[in-house]
Amino acid sequence: MLCLLLLGACGSAGPAAVTSSAVRTTCQAVSAVLSDGPDPGADPVGYAEAQVLPLRQIHAPDRNLRSAIDALASAYQRVFETNGSKAADESVARATERVDGICPGAAA
Numbered sequence: 001m002l003c004l005l006l007l008g009a010c011g012s013a014g015p016a017a018v019t020s021s022a023v024r025t026t027c028q029a030v031s032a033v034l035s036d037g038p039d040p041g042a043d044p045v046g047y048a049e050a051q052v053l054p055l056r057q058i059h060a061p062d063r064n065l066r067s068a069i070d071a072l073a074s075a076y077q078r079v080f081e082t083n084g085s086k087a088a089d090e091s092v093a094r095a096t097e098r099v100d101g102i103c104p105g106a107a108a
Contacts, residue, residue: 022061027103029058030069034107048079048092065102071095072107 037050055073060066072095078088099107 023065023102026058026060026062026065026069027106030055030099030103031106033058044089045080045084048076048084051076052080062102065099068095068098068102072099 033054034051036054038046040047052073055069055076058069060069072092075088075091075095078091079085082088096107
């Protein structure tokens with residue numbers, strides 16, 4: 001019985017470590033994408049446009065992180081399509097908070 005418990009504990013620790021590592025790697029990719037492109041202060045609409053495709057190309061093994069990245073890409077798409085409307089900017093702020101909740105500092 002003790003052996004089964006130990007084996008179960010070992011088995012459950014592996015995937016958590018892999019997931020944590022995969023999420024960390026994905027968070028680094030998000031940060032790298034968002035640090036590239038035009039200066040967001042000088043050209044917010046151009047910056048938004050430059051982020052959409054690279055964000056959509058990030059592979060995220062975690063469903064919540066994938067959803068948060070997709071929401072951020074969609075929010076940036078709306079900024080581009082609306083030429084930086086207030087509602088689109090607010091959408092980016094909410095999506096940024098969501099990504100940062102999983103990847104602290106990656107989208108800020």
